[in-house]
Amino acid sequence: MPTHTGHHFLQIPGPTNVPDRVLRAMDRPVIDHRGQEFAQLGAEVLEGVKSIFKTKGPVVMYPASGSGAWEAAIVNTLSPGDRVLMFETGHFSNLWRDIAVRHGLVVDYVPGDWRRGVQPEDAEHRLKEDKQRAIKAVMVVHNETSTGVASRIAEIRKAMDRAQHPSLLMVDTISSLGSMDYRHDEWGVDVTVGGSQKGLMLPPGLSFNAISEKALAANKSAKMGRYYWDWQEMLKPNRSGFFPYTPATNLLWGLREALAMLHEEGLDNVFQRHNRHATATRAAVEAWGLEVWCEEPKEYSSSLTAVAMPLGHDADKLREIILEAFDMSLGTGLAKLGGKVFRIGHLGHFNDLMLAGTLSGVEMGLKLAKVPHKAGGINAALERLAASRQQIANHSPLAEAALR
Numbered sequence: 001m002p003t004h005t006g007h008h009f010l011q012i013p014g015p016t017n018v019p020d021r022v023l024r025a026m027d028r029p030v031i032d033h034r035g036q037e038f039a040q041l042g043a044e045v046l047e048g049v050k051s052i053f054k055t056k057g058p059v060v061m062y063p064a065s066g067s068g069a070w071e072a073a074i075v076n077t078l079s080p081g082d083r084v085l086m087f088e089t090g091h092f093s094n095l096w097r098d099i100a101v102r103h104g105l106v107v108d109y110v111p112g113d114w115r116r117g118v119q120p121e122d123a124e125h126r127l128k129e130d131k132q133r134a135i136k137a138v139m140v141v142h143n144e145t146s147t148g149v150a151s152r153i154a155e156i157r158k159a160m161d162r163a164q165h166p167s168l169l170m171v172d173t174i175s176s177l178g179s180m181d182y183r184h185d186e187w188g189v190d191v192t193v194g195g196s197q198k199g200l201m202l203p204p205g206l207s208f209n210a211i212s213e214k215a216l217a218a219n220k221s222a223k224m225g226r227y228y229w230d231w232q233e234m235l236k237p238n239r240s241g242f243f244p245y246t247p248a249t250n251l252l253w254g255l256r257e258a259l260a261m262l263h264e265e266g267l268d269n270v271f272q273r274h275n276r277h278a279t280a281t282r283a284a285v286e287a288w289g290l291e292v293w294c295e296e297p298k299e300y301s302s303s304l305t306a307v308a309m310p311l312g313h314d315a316d317k318l319r320e321i322i323l324e325a326f327d328m329s330l331g332t333g334l335a336k337l338g339g340k341v342f343r344i345g346h347l348g349h350f351n352d353l354m355l356a357g358t359l360s361g362v363e364m365g366l367k368l369a370k371v372p373h374k375a376g377g378i379n380a381a382l383e384r385l386a387a388s389r390q391q392i393a394n395h396s397p398l399a400e401a402a403l404r
């Protein structure tokens with residue numbers, strides 16, 4: 001093993017780099033989760049996290065990875081034998097489908113080629129065809145982390161409304177929350193599933209369900225067995241800042257700090273930053289003469305970019321060379337994309353120079369792995385970054401003051 005110096009570059013699309021501020025906030029003795037000090041923390045984060053989902057309704061938090069919150073969304077709202085409508089966007093939609101099937105749901109799974117997001121017209125058509133109103137939930141992955149393709153949730157909502165279908169809408173935002181624009185209330189989402197270790201800049205171990213009134217009503221008649229995931233068990237103690245079982249206490253200190261950081265920057269600025277970094281990354285990929293896996297510009301992800309490897313070259317070999325030479329981790333191709341794509345995570349605690357370093361590592365890696373490509377990717381990215389920086393500066397109070 002070569003010795004590495006300086007920081008490791010963790011450029012996988014989650015878990016992401018955890019800011020020192022968050023690490024420091026968690027570096028404290030564990031406290032009694034039945035005591036008043038905890039209740040204050042619990043109440044503060046349970047209320048504060050709503051702003052990230054853009055909801056006024058309840059958000060429950062589980063000491064679990066994102067998959068737990070997927071399962072929670074299902075067992076709290078549905079009964080065995082219910083029909084649900086899902087869309088194949090990639091590896092993560094497949095996994096969510098598997099959980100649904102395991103729980104006895106009948107899944108209408110709309111096939112996809114993993115290079116496009118959910119087509120709102122598809123959803124509208126399927127729902128209109130469902131004359132019996134048998135479909136109880138439409139379940140969508142907002143940002144498909146295996147492909148770097150985002151689905152347009154607001155448009156899917158409109159399509160559901162056009163079909164005048166009463167189905168619930170459930171959305172997985174595990175790799176978009178806190179990185180890409182998302183509005184639980186405004187978009188009429190019934191259950192939003194989130195996780196801690198991606199845009200929220202926390203270590204793995206916390207996950208979320210944001211819950212609409214309609215989902216709460218469905219919860220009353222949902223017959224799936226549940227205990228650990230039961231919203232009612234959670235919501236009762238949550239009212240006074242407590243949890244029904246031992247919460248991930250120190251992650252909650254971290255969450256408090258991460259929420260403060262997101263709001264100091266301003267959510268719109270956070271989204272703009274992710275857009276800039278995604279745009280600059282695609283400029284580099286294009287200049288290298290490589291292909292961005294996502295086929296539709298309207299569906300580009302802002303939190304990661306999946307890059308197609310030229311035929312005859314193994315993406316994992318490239319990743320291995322980059323890890324060894326430059327101490328940078330890139331995302332592997334998942335399931336059927338194994339070896340075919342590598343994924344650059346540019347989400348969470350990240351800035352222009354970290355992106356410049358990341359892309360430099362990729363470009364040098366392409367050279368070392370003898371992957372055919374053109375030079376100039378870095379320059380293309382830096383020019384994009386500088387130009388968008390200039391645009392921001394032109395609109396900043398400082399620039400405005402200078403004009404006066």
Ligand SMILES: *Cc1c(COP(=O)(O)O)cnc(C)c1O
Nearest residue numbers: 065066067092143145174175195
């Ligand atoms: C990471 C991820 C998951 C899985 O979350 P875990 O925390 O690994 O259980 C699910 N969906 C999406 C879109 C993800 O990015």
